[in-house]
Amino acid sequence: MNRPVRSALWVLLVGGLALLATVAWQQFTRKPIADAEQQLQARQLLAVLPGQSYDNSPLSNPLPLSGAQPPKSRILAAYRATRGTAATALILVSQVQGYAGPIRLSIAIAADGRLIGTRVIDQQESPGLGGRISDPQVNWLAQFANRRLDARWALKRDQGDFDQLAGATVTSRAVIEAQHDALRYVDQHRTQLLGGPGHD
Structure with missing residues (x-):
């Protein structure tokens, strides 16, 4: 076998081994990366609730959404926080159109209809302008x-x-508008979202 053929075979062999190693590494790291992303998203969603206000895992049981969507935003998901057997709050994931693109929010609403807090999950607003909605120093x-x-x-x-x-x-x-829509949505679907009249 001449030298150029041997060199070409070695290049193919090394390239094949590198490709196999890359694929194996992706398979090995896929689940830990997905788990880390899921934990980050969970922390972002739950950051709107005081930790002592619930003792369940709200995100493990998404609530079914029913009825018409609000007029100016979209409710993407809803979760119930409980302490013991009583519902204490709801977390709504809402999306509304901002200036530069969609804004996704985590909105916590107490069982008594009071807005607990709102956090920005994702946004593409202009840095230094609309992008400051998620700036903790501005705290708008x-x-x-x-x-x-x-x-x-x-x-x-x-x-x-x-x-x-x-x-x-x-x-x-x-x-x-997104927060107002979320409060109205909860008001219109209280029984379904909070689990019945006993949670009022």
């Missing part, structure tokens, strides 16, 4: 905590109760 979302359905769910400039995120009117309005 804090103003919605403890508000109920009867608040005026609009910006102050639109005769509402809430401050605008500076330079991000479209983003501000979208997030306010």
Whole structure:
């Protein structure tokens, strides 16, 4: 066998072994990576709830969604938090159209209809403008905590109760509408979401 053929065979052999090693490594790491991503998503969703407010694993039992979707946003998922046998809160995953793309939110609503808190899960808003909705230093979302359905769910400039995120009117309005929609959705489907009249 001449030298060029031997060299070509070695290249093929080394390339084949490298390919096999890459495929094996992907198979070996696929599950740990998927598990880590799932744990990160779970932490993001549950971050809106105080830890002492529930003792179940809310994300292990997604609630069925029924009825029409809200007018300005979409409810993607709902979960019930309980303490003992009593429902304490609901976590809704909501999506609304922002200025630059969809904004996904985790919205926690107490069993009494009060908004506990909201966290941004994903957004593509302009950095330095709408992108600041998830900035903990700005903490714009804090103003919605403890508000109920009867608040005026609009910006102050639109005769509402809430401050605008500076330079991000479209983003501000979208997030306010998503939270208002979530509160209305819970109000309309209380029995189904909270597990019956005993949880009111």
